[in-house]
Structures are given as structure tokens and as C-alpha cells.
Amino acid sequence: MAVPAAASERDADRYRPPRVTGLADLLDRQVRERPYARALVVTGERVQLSYRALASLADEVAARLGGAGLGRGDAVGLICANTAEFVVALLGAARAGLVSAPLDPALPESQLSARLTTLGARAVLLDASASGRDVTLPVPAWSLRVDASGAGTAAVALDPGVCESAQVRPAAAELSERDALVLFTAGTTDRAKMVPLTHANVAASLRSICATYELGPDDATVAVMPFFHGHGLFAALLSSLASGGCVLLPERGRFSAGTFWDDMRAVDATWFTAVPAIHEILLERSEREYPGPQAPPLKFVRSCSAPLNTATQRALERTFGAPLLSAYGMTESSHQATSEPLPQRGALRQGSVGRPTGVAVRVVDRGGRSCPAGVEGEVWVQGPTVARGYLADGDESARTFVDGWLRTGDLGALDEDGYLSLTGRIKNLINRGGEKISPEHVEDILAGCPEVAEAAVFAVPDAVYGQRVGAAVVLREPDGVGREEILRYCRDHLAPFEVPDRLDLVTALPYTAKGGLDRKAVQARYAS
Template structure:
């Protein structure tokens, strides 16, 4: 079954998304029409930066990059946390015609160097507050934004003549049409480079703004890191394109201890996060949620990993706002589907919503559309989908087929076009021929009283090939033990799905993106 993009645009006459062509003109309309409106709230003093001030800083960076000998279409790395330096560096490089590659500042220096070399970046901008002195294979230029309490700001960017020659690396495949190169999750050797054009960026931002009707009256707190698509597209770019405001937490990182103070300071109307962060906020809500003093939220968004239904409903009761699940990936410029705002459609239990500006279909093993309700691989097609991977023709040919992105995710579409995810093809556990979705077992475990988190993995077995293993984190004081958890599993799972091995652990490993680190789980617990 396939659902066209048009099916997700009901009531389109009620809202018009911002008109942008990419990163370079993202601020232009706001500068023309609302130049003094706040764009960012930054620093520990929570100083407001206007659209006029932000555009001036970006133009300053663009001029300095032009003067350093960089050319349009050159790749430039960006190593910053969620700081003013990231935003100014990103938009400044884009306005100069560069292709920006955001990198996780927490990566070890050898990994940063390997990614920059593989890309063929000609220079890298970095924030000394998070990266310190870096030694990299390309010119590394420290970037600092000084902001006064009055809201005036200046850029300090130490560039030098760019003497690095153009190299025959992945950047040879880039052009002025490209805006970003994002790295998929994985090790340095396996992380794939995804080129996204300005047209991809514009379509993604427009789709996100339309899905949530974001406008100048909206504000959010940057919870997710900007070096991944979730934080970059959903929180930062969509907010700026729609004329909203983004508060950047102190030191550029999410802090549960200051989150609600940040939300009040921003006058936030929404926020987006991964389920792990939602769980943290929920667990701390009894002592930290401000109750009637909390800002009135239009909605809360969850993406990048499955959110179990019990947690979703508990969050809605606590936050007093609908929690909307969304689905996307780097190769689709982040969002592909989302649950609609309550006034625009019904919420479906276990669903990640309808397509937002793209076409989605569920296919069988031969690439043929499945009927409604039948499980298959999720494919996505539309203006947000990347053209392939840089310097990896073999993987591109496997993943991008006839204009469609093969996501590797398993799911079903119902008769109204709502997508439900059931797992990952590569994660399936094969227990004597029975195919088991670890995500499904995790969802059941999460519903067990006393269980805070769960990770399910394959345990090698000489008889069945694989057995089901699980690691669970138990909430403090709830007293849920191994016997009680297994009893709950036997009551809610098929016999072959019940974990053969169950370990109660203090914490589970997560990736920088905020998703469960399944490789680390497998290495730690499957032996």
C-alpha cells in the first residue's frame, strides 16, 4: 500500500509554510518583516538575539570565509554544541555558498579527523568552549560569538589563507546545490555521508512547519543536538524559518535540572526530544515539573526512537499537551511522517502518523506494495529524500531504488495512511525460524510495572540459532524483580518471544543521537 504526499495535506488552506529555497535565505523574510523579533535566546544570562542581529553575524562569517580563499561548493566542517557559534557558523557558511558538515564535538579527535578527511573538507570551524585546541588534517579556525546583555553581538573568527588544495575525496561529488553533509550514526569506518541539497532542506523545513503550524508566536528549547537531523531540522531550522524563537541551553547541552526554567524563559509553546529524554523528564516530574507555572504547550513531539504507549499517555497527563510521534531519518532530511495536531486529525495508538510532504509505501520482499495492515519494509519518496551516499555507490544502489528510499524499517499502513513501525529488518531475532521484533518485546517490557527501560537482543544458541535476551532498568523503589517481569512477559507475549535471558541492570547505553545503542547492548550482554 502506498500513501501519496497529497494525503497528508488536508486543510492546507488553513496554514501556509514559510517560503525558503534553502539555508542561505532562511532568515531573509524575518529580517525584512520582523527584524527586531527574537530569534535566539543565548548564554547563561538568556540574552535575546534578534533576527537582524543574527543575520548580521552570519553575513560577517560569510565575508570572512570568502576572504579566506574558500569557494562556493567547498565542504566546511562545523564542530560546536547547541550554541550561538553553531547557528552563526552554519548560516554564515551557507550564505557564502559552502556545504556544511556538522560534527559531534564529543567524538575523539581521530574520528573527527577521519570524517573530515573522508569528506574532503577544506576547513573546519570550531567552538573552543566545547572542542578546545584541535589538531585536524585541515585548517581549524576557532569561532566565538560575543553577546552583551543588551543583545549586541560580534563574531571573532580567526581565519587564514586556505592553502589546502582540493582533494579527490567525497567532496568531489558536491556542488553549489548542496547545503549539508550529515553523517549517519555508526563508527568512523561505517558512518555514511548523506548530502542534502538546499531544495531538500527547504522541503523538510516547509513540511515540518506545515505539520505543526509553526509561526512567529512559537518558541522552543533546543533539547536535541544540532549535529543530527532531529535537532537541526525540527528544532532549529523550522523555528527560524517560521519566525519563531529557539532558546539554546547553557553550555549548549540538554540539562534536565534547568529544562523547565529554560522553557519558562523562552515562553516555549512546544519541544521535541527522543524517548530517553522524555522518560527522564517524566521520572523527575514529581519534584521538578512546575505545574500551573509551566508554559502552556501546544504539543510535545517525540522522534528518533520508538516511544511506548504507556509513556506517551503519562507524558500527556503530566505536560497537559498532546504528544505527537514522528518518524524520519537522515536520508529523508529528517521527518517523513508525524501524528497530526489534534485539530487536524485523530491520534492513533502506536502510530507515527501520516506522511508529511512525501509518499510512503510498505513493500514486500520483491518491492511490491503490501495491502493495508500487512507488514513490510517502509519506503519513502519525495523532495526531502537525498540522492544517495557520498563515495559509496554500492550502498547507494541498495538503499535508493527508483527514486525511493529503502529505510530498512518494518511497518504497516492502515486504510487512512497512518504508519505503524514494528521493528528494523536488521534487528530481527531468528529463533528457530520464528522472526521476533526486539522493538515489540521492548514495548511490552516497558509496560511492565516497575520497568523504566528495556533493551532486547539476540543471544547466540547452538540449537535455535538465536534466543531472546533482555536487559531492563527497574525504577527505584518499585521492587520489580526478575520473576515478576518474566511472569508479565508470559502473560503478554507469545511463548517464543519471552526472553530466555533476562538481566536487571542499572543503565542502558545510548548513542549521541539519543537512541538505544544496540551494538553496545549486544556486545555487553549477549555473550
């Protein structure tokens, strides 16, 4: 069964997605029509930067980068937190015709150097948090500083030296000025792959996200997710700027649960997006920190990048008084591929990640044939947001990108109305004596146990069955229930072969920088 991109259900006069062609012209309409409207709120003093000020800073950076010997289509790294420096560097590089590669500032020096070298980056731009680290990188590293005043004025400090000619590596040779970004996949199960995204990919993604949630100049959000991954970059930052909205960048450029609601009130936020782990944190702290009637009224809350169990979703909706919309995406599709619609635009389906948004989605069997409604198979995606392949990795590109379709590696099913439900990752399946078990499904059941706060399910090697089911569980109360009570709950809700053969009570689980469960670390820590 294949489901095309959802047809528009709204009157064209009511909402029109922004007309952008990529990163280079992202701000242009707002600068023309609303130059003094706020684009960003930055620093601990919550200084406002207008669209005109932001565009001026980006133009200045573009001019300086262009004068440093960088050519159109050259790649530059960005090692920044969620700061004004990141935004100015990204947009300035785009206006100079360069290709930006955001990198996680928390990566060790060896990994930062390896990624910059493999990509063939000509230089790297750093903000204060990154430039203060004692690291040696294989390319010129230039510090960028944005000084914003309470009066709304801003200046940029960037003094790049001359960038000497460098050996063109295979990855860099595949880039051109039509490319906007190179994003690195999470790499928790395999080595990180490089995904080139064109300006056309970016524009299609932003139009789709804005249309799904009807984002406009009256909307504002707080940047919760890091900008070096698609979730924070596309869904929070770029879609807000494309639609004329406003983004608050938390102090020091990092999410803080302790200041989150103050930040939301400071910017009059109308929505926010996060991974389930952060939603769980906000829910757990809500009794003492959620401001209730003093909280800004939210149009919706969004969850993406990992499965969110139904019990948490409903609890969040009751607490925050807004619909929680689950979405599904991946780096290779410029983030979002499906989403639950706004309540006025369609029904919410329990356990669903919604309908296609700007792409076509199909679910196929092992032979590549479309599955009937309700039948599980691999999720494939096709459309203008899908990347052309991986850089300098023809073999993996051939396996993942087939006849214009992206093979996601995710298992799921489509219902009769085109809503997608995900059931797990093909690579994560546990093979217990021929029975294929989805760890995500078992985790969802464990999360429904009232005493369980978090759960991770993994394969335990076994001489008889090949693999058995293991689970690591974090309790809501340290002195709460024991293993047998949790296993009894599992026996009541799972097939016998799905019930964990081993269950460990732990104090915390490892997560990736993106906010998803770090399955490689879980396997290494608990499976032996």
C-alpha cells in the first residue's frame, strides 16, 4: 500500500506555505515586509534580534567568508551550541554559496577531526563555547561572536584568515552550490554517514512543516533540540524563520528544564517540539514547575525522533492543555516525513505518527511489494525532501536509495486512511529461536507499567535460542516495585516469547545527543 502526499484540506486563502527556495533567501520576505519583527530572542538577557538585524549580520559574515578564499560549493563546519552565532554562521555561509556541516560540539576532538577531514571541509566556524575548548582541528578554525544589545542592535566579530587551497576529497567533490547542508546521521548502530541536502530539499521540507502546523508570524517557540540534527534545525529554527515567527535560544544555547517555562513565557510561545525523553522530564517536573494559568496558551506540542508511548502523550495533553502531535522523520528526508494533523485538520490516531507531509510513503514486504493496509513491512519514502544519497559511499547509497525511494529501515504499517504506525527498526529486531521481537514494542509495554519511568530492551546472546530478550528499567521511585511485579505486568500484556528473560533495575539509561535511546551503549552495558 502506497500513500501519496496528503492533499491540502485548507482554503488556499487561509494558509499558504512560505515561498522560499533554500537557505540563502530564507529571510528575504520578512526583511521586505516585516523588517523590525523579532526573529530571535538571545542570551540570558533575552535580547531581541529583528529580521533586518539578523539579515545584516548574515550578509556581513557572507562577505567576510567570500573574501577568505572560499569558493561556492565549498564545505565549512559549524561547531556551535544553539546560539545566535550558529544562526548567523549558517545563513551567512548560505548567502556566500557555501555548504554548511553542523557538528555536535560535545564530540571528542578525534571525532570532530575525522568528520571534518572525511567531508573535506575547508574551514570551521566556532562560537564562544566551542572556541574555548582546547582542541586542534585539521582545518582553519575561525571564532565568530555576535554582540547583541538591549536596543536591538547587533554586531558580528569574525576575522577569517586566508583559506589556502586544499586537496579535494571525494565527498567534497560531490558538492556544489546547489547544496545547502551536509548532516551526519546519528551513527549509534553504524558509523555516521554524510547526507547532502540541497536548497531545494530544504525549501520543500520547510514548506511542508509550516503547512502541517500552519505556522506564521504570530507563532513563537523555544529551541529545545540541538541544531546539529534535523529535528531542532528544520522543525524549530528554520521553519520558524521561514514563516516569520520567533525562536528563543536558551541561555548558553542549551535546553534547561529549570528555565524552560520562564523561556516559554518570555517569548509568548505558541508551540514547541522535543523528543520523548524531554517530554518525560517536563511531565515529571510539571507538578512543581508548570506555571498553570500563567503558561502561554499553546496551539500544539510536537514529539519526534523516537517513539512516544500513548500514556505519556495523554498525560502531557492533560497537563499542558494542548494536543500532542507525533511526527516521524529522518536525516535522509530532510527531517519530517509524516505527522499527525492539527485537530481541526484531521483525527488523531492512537499509536500513529500521522499522515505523509509533502512526500509519498509506502510499506513494502521483503520482495519490495506494497503491503495491504494493516500489514507490517519496511517504510519507504519518496519526494522532494529526500536526499540523493550519501556522500562518498556508493555502496550504502545503492542499498538505501532505490529507484527514487528511501528505504528507511523502519518497520510499520499504513491504515486505510494513510496513517502510519511504526513498530520498530529492522536492525533492532531480536531473533529468539525464530520469533522476531521488536524491542520498541516491548519498551512501549514496559512504559505503560505505572511504576516504570524508562525502559530499554536489547538482545542477550543465548546458546539455545540464539538471542533472548533483556530489559533495563528505571523506576519512578527507587524503592518501588521489584522485578517480579514488572514481569507479571509484562506477562499480562505481551506474548510469552516477548516477555523479558532478564530484567535489570538501573538508575539511568544512556541517550544520544539527539535525545534518542543510545542502543549501542545499552547493548554494550547490559547485554553481556
